[in-house]
Amino acid sequence: MPYRRIVVSRFGGPEVLQVIEDELRDPRPGEVRVKVLAAGVAWPDYMMRHGVYPRQPKLPFTPGYDVVGIVDQTGAGATLYRPGQKVAALLIYGGYSEYVFIPEQELVPVPEDLDPAETVCLVLNYVTAYQMLHRAVHLQTGRRMLVHSAAGGVGTALLQLGRLIGLQMFGTASQSKHGLIENLGAHPIDYRNEDFVEWVLHLTRDGVDLVCDAIGGTHWLRSYRCLRPGGTLLAYGSQALLVNGRKSLARTVGVFITAMLLYARPGHGRFKFYSITTTRNRHPQWFREDLAALLQMLRERRIQPIIAERLPFTEARLANELLEQGAVQGKVVLTF
Numbered sequence: 001m002p003y004r005r006i007v008v009s010r011f012g013g014p015e016v017l018q019v020i021e022d023e024l025r026d027p028r029p030g031e032v033r034v035k036v037l038a039a040g041v042a043w044p045d046y047m048m049r050h051g052v053y054p055r056q057p058k059l060p061f062t063p064g065y066d067v068v069g070i071v072d073q074t075g076a077g078a079t080l081y082r083p084g085q086k087v088a089a090l091l092i093y094g095g096y097s098e099y100v101f102i103p104e105q106e107l108v109p110v111p112e113d114l115d116p117a118e119t120v121c122l123v124l125n126y127v128t129a130y131q132m133l134h135r136a137v138h139l140q141t142g143r144r145m146l147v148h149s150a151a152g153g154v155g156t157a158l159l160q161l162g163r164l165i166g167l168q169m170f171g172t173a174s175q176s177k178h179g180l181i182e183n184l185g186a187h188p189i190d191y192r193n194e195d196f197v198e199w200v201l202h203l204t205r206d207g208v209d210l211v212c213d214a215i216g217g218t219h220w221l222r223s224y225r226c227l228r229p230g231g232t233l234l235a236y237g238s239q240a241l242l243v244n245g246r247k248s249l250a251r252t253v254g255v256f257i258t259a260m261l262l263y264a265r266p267g268h269g270r271f272k273f274y275s276i277t278t279t280r281n282r283h284p285q286w287f288r289e290d291l292a293a294l295l296q297m298l299r300e301r302r303i304q305p306i307i308a309e310r311l312p313f314t315e316a317r318l319a320n321e322l323l324e325q326g327a328v329q330g331k332v333v334l335t336f
């Protein structure tokens with residue numbers, strides 16, 4: 001039986017995303033074949049498409065970091081799931097596909113009543129946000145947090161989870177996105193027209209306890225200046241590496257040197273890296289526990305993922321254009 005998936009066979013803009021047809025195979029021993037219902041579109045897809053992601057797959061590859069779907073067929077020895085069961089998985093790549101093949105121990109069961117598009121937002125974005133707030137640091141009610149790209153996929157997850165803890169929150173974003181940031185309980189900062197360091201110090205006097213920064217490079221130095229003594233700068237990405245879709249050598253060197261400087265800097269605040277994949281490799285049980293906790297929060301409507309667009313998966317090119325243009329508030333989801 002034929003099935004369709006999206007492939008990237010050369011690096012470049014969204015135009016390199018092509019729909020192809022393949023012959024569906026049976027799952028191998030220990031594997032589960034999953035019919036995909038929803039796949040997330042995320043910034044790392046964009047970085048991989050340009051060949052600059054730290055866990056870069058070789059060409060040709062199918063992008064797609066996270067999926068929710070239905071178990072379609074199980075391989076020999078795979079006994080944990082039965083056909084028809086709803087599941088989620090963090091793949092890193094491969095999700096823009098009608099079917100995916102996943103080792104059964106990497107699947108997480110999903111309650112039947114949850115919307116697949118909302119659920120897929122939890123797998124990468126909310127687990128990342130949750131682990132930053134509950135595993136990497138432990139902030140108490142009333143503490144202050146600054147989130148960059150606050151209207152984005154991970155940014156909105158950080159604000160929703162930070163609000164549940166009772167944090168005082170600040171978020172940088174383009175001005176057109178400030179309404180969303182206010183609705184999520186944070187003070188918006190127009191970083192394009194204002195100096196966010198000055199604003200944070202003006203609004204708080206002595207700074208914040210946590211900054212979540214996926215921009216990278218010298219931006220981390222500025223974020224560090226927003227910290228209160230004893231605060232933490234969590235670096236979890238390097239969006240600044242790509243300038244108009246091209247890798248910037250100067251910025252790559254900048255990211256490296258800045259990280260070295262911040263590690264070496266004594267006293268004032270802490271500098272930490274967070275990565276969902278490294279954390280899952282070290283603590284696979286945390287990923288399962290944290291996603292299960294988030295699924296329960298979604299069922300109780302304590303979190304409500306912001307879905308920027310639901311697009312058919314054959315519109316992956318448009319979905320990537322929207323992400324790349326910064327036109328997205330929340331997360332773009334591909335549906336099947």
Ligand SMILES: NC(=O)c1ccc[n+]([C@@H]2O[C@H](COP(=O)([O-])OP(=O)(O)OC[C@H]3O[C@@H](n4cnc5c(N)ncnc54)[C@H](OP(=O)(O)O)[C@@H]3O)[C@@H](O)[C@H]2O)c1
Binds near residue numbers: 125238274330
């Ligand atoms: N470490 C981890 O485990 C982990 C896990 C997931 C994601 N991430 C990282 O988290 C970041 C956010 O991912 P996402 O999928 O949620 O993307 P996103 O935040 O939804 O999308 C990017 C947004 O970032 C803002 N932005 C701010 N500065 C930017 C710059 N210099 N260049 C481009 N955009 C800029 C833009 O919004 P404005 O209009 O407001 O500027 C843009 O809309 C990425 O760096 C990703 O790699 C890391």
